Amino acid sequence: MxxxxxxxxxxxxxxxxxxxxxxxxxxxxxxxxxxxxxxxxxxxxxxxxxxxxxxxxxxxxxxNLEILLDKSFDPITGFVNSFIIAAGATLCAVYFSSLTAYGLVAYNWKLRQPFFTFIILVMLIPAQASAVGFYQFMYKLGWTNNHLPLILPAIASPAIVFFMRQYLIGALSFEVVESARVDGSGEFATFNRIILPIMMPAVATQAIFVFVANWNNLFMPLILLTQKEKYTLPIMVSLLRGDIYRTEYGSIYLGLSLTAIPLFIIYFLLSRYIIEGVALGSVKE
Amino acid sequence: MRRRSKLNYSRYGYLFCLPFVLAFLVFSLYPILYTAFIGFTDMKGVVPKTPHILDDPLENFKNLLFENELFRMSLMNTALIWIVNFIPQLGLALLLTAWFTNKRLKLRGQGAFKILFYMPNIITAGTIAVLFSSLFAYPIGPINSMYQMFGWSNEAINFLQDKTTARGIVAFIQFWMWYGHTMLILIAGVLGINPAIYEAAAIDGANGFQTFFRITLPSLRTIMLFTLITSMIGGLQMFDIPQLFLAGQPDNSTYTATMFIYSQAFRGSYLYNRAAAASMILFVIAAVLSAFLFYLMRDRDAARLKREERRIRKAAKAASQGGVTHA
Structure with missing residues (x-):
């Protein structure tokens, strides 16, 4: 039984x-x-x-490619623009977030705790909330149709600082810092030569997510970029909906495929790290 | 000795955080304050004149909250599409989490499934939106072909003409892009639960359902709240998909709050002031949600440590005063 x-x-x-x-x-x-x-x-x-x-x-x-390129779709320009913005923003975000996280973990300063609290507070402010003021400000500076306003704001990426700090708390040993000091290394050089390599696993994971998020970003580029030669790939995707492609179904699908292929390549090369990164971070960019 | 060296070095703490602070002040704080200011002014037109504060500073806000049918509709659409996407998203993610973490089932191919479930999340939302509008094309499109192939319908269906269907598809795209993400976070949460609890439950003879509902689900409460709030704030920003899917059509049924801001400020009449006021309303909603999340994620260990420290100091003080502190 x-x-x-x-x-x-x-x-x-x-x-x-x-x-x-x-x-x-x-x-x-x-x-x-x-x-x-x-x-x-x-x-x-x-x-x-x-x-x-x-x-x-x-x-x-x-x-299909001939028809696609015949109209206003220019995937090479879009690719280059998207790449410059995504790569620039990624470098700014991971480097300065690591620096900020190190400043938060390694040094004991009066405003440290309040500053960290402040970072958590501003972590979830949506970009859309400040878009109108941001656009007017950039318009006055003459920075519309420029890549810089899409790259430089990444220097202040609260969510990434938060993640880097968590990582650094576990990975940093003060003996390493102390011995670098004894050897006469300056604080900034210590960060660049010793701390940054220690943080590489976290930097790499975050870099993938920042890159993809910026590559896919539509809202801000759509507002700031009006010249065709500055368009990013997501803006070009919106052109595919226009009347000029009304009956050219094949080229629409080809245009979409071209914007998606780089991401598929990134994803299948790095999927293991991406899957791990989602679980680790659990902070949406 | 160590304390002194830290004192000397503390200025580096300020120095290293300075780029972050500067970038934040210039690219975030100033634009937000400026947006708030614009919300009280008469700024509009392609090249706006110097803005002036309106005679009734709250005019834009009053218009939006009490008169503007379109704004109200956009908020309602945003909420509706978000809810219809989130409930099945969390439900499916929980179900998959229960399956993937169940040791008795020993499912194979989990790695491949995870990679495939998460995949849509990484592809440009704009691309996916245009792709889906092509898939549902009328009179001839892949979905219509499929309907005829399986004999579900003899005539071509114009899916995107129907309000409910259009909203449903937008919600489905959101659901489809995000359930894998939510699942990965929940699985990480389950793996963080102390395995001893599960062992104890197994010894006590708990079955799969009991284990899931009595142990897993309660332990995931914080993570689920975190997912809920980040998803809500993400939902408030919903733009790419509805914008490129149907541009808010049919009948504004997929017109979201962020699309409202975009089209008021950067299309048509260039009503920067009204868009700014709408941004501030969204900002307040997001701020309330964030505050709640902040409360949720506060560093509990640090708070406990501080309480402990205070207690010890109090006890030491009392002891030094020579009083008898305990009976």
Missing amino acids: HSQLRKSNAIALNINRTIIYIVCIFLALLSIAPFWIMFVNATRSTSEIQQGLAILPSGHLMR
Whole structure:
């Protein structure tokens, strides 16, 4: 009787497991399908797309590319602009956040605790809340259509300081700092040569997220950039909705694919770190 | 000795935090204060004249809160789309968390599933929005093709003409982009629970349901609140998807609060003042939510340490006064 009970338990477990696998595979397909259709349709002609769905790619990739580039879509410029902004913002964010975190952890100064409290307080201020004033301010400086207002604000990234501080508290040993001092290293040089390498794992994780967030950002660039040659990829995506592509389905899908490919490459190369990073940070950028 | 060296070095603490403070003052604080100021003025037009404070400084705010149908609608849409996205998002994330952390099930391929579930989150929201509007295209589009293939409908359906469907799709895109993220955070939360508790439960003969509802769920309370509030603040900023999906159509049913700010200030009549006032209203909502989160995440250990310290100091003081402190 006992073994019978165990057997029925095992059967129940197997049924459970099967249901769970079916749900998980369904969700996985749901994640893949839209992008699959996007990539496949990027290689199909308009008439093929009008005939219905297809699982396998066709041969009209070059024709679609020609049509796409013929109109206002310029993926190279968009890519370069997006890259400059995302890379610049990432460097600013991780370097200065590490510096700030080190200042918070390594030194004992009067306003340290209040400053940390302040960082937590401003962590969740949405950029949209200050957009109107920010735009007017940049307009007066003559900084619209410039990449700097999209890069420099990253110097003050409270959420990343918060994360770096948590990491540094666990990773920093004061003996290292003290011995650097004995060797006559200046405080700033100590940070650059000794502390920053120690923080590299945290820096790398955060860098991925800051880069992706800035690469994907639409709101601020849309407000600040009005010249075509300054457009980022997300702004160019909005051009694909316009009338000029009304019937060129293949090129729309191709344009979308081109904006997504760099992210897919980053994701599949670094997915392990990204998955770990989400769990570690649990702070939304 | 150590204390003295720290005193000497303390100025570096200020110095190293200075770039952050400067960037914050210039790019965050000043723009916010300036936005607040603009909200009380008559600033509008493509190239606005020097702004003046209105005779009734609260005019813009009153207009938004009591008269402006569009703003009210945008707030309602934002709330509605967020709720319809968040409840199933948290539900599914919890379910997957329960499955993935269940030791008895021993699911295989968890790593691959996690990577695939999180994947939509990393792709540009704008790209996804335009992609979905292409997928639901009328009269011929992939979803319509699928409907006909499975025989669900003989005629082409114009999905995006219907208010409820349009809102539903926007909510679905949000849900689809974020449930993997929420799941990863919840799983991390479960892995942080002391395994001894689970062992004790197993010895006491608790089944999967009991373990989940009596141990896992209560332990995840703080993390779930954290997810709730960050998601709410993220929801307030919802812009890319509704903007590029249908630009707020049909009938403004997918028109969100941030789209309101954008289109008031940077499109059409360039009503910077009204957009600024709307920003401030959103800011207050976000600030209230953040304050609650701040209260939630406050450093409990540090607070306890401080209390302890105070108690010891008090006790020492009492002892030094020579009184009998305990009976």
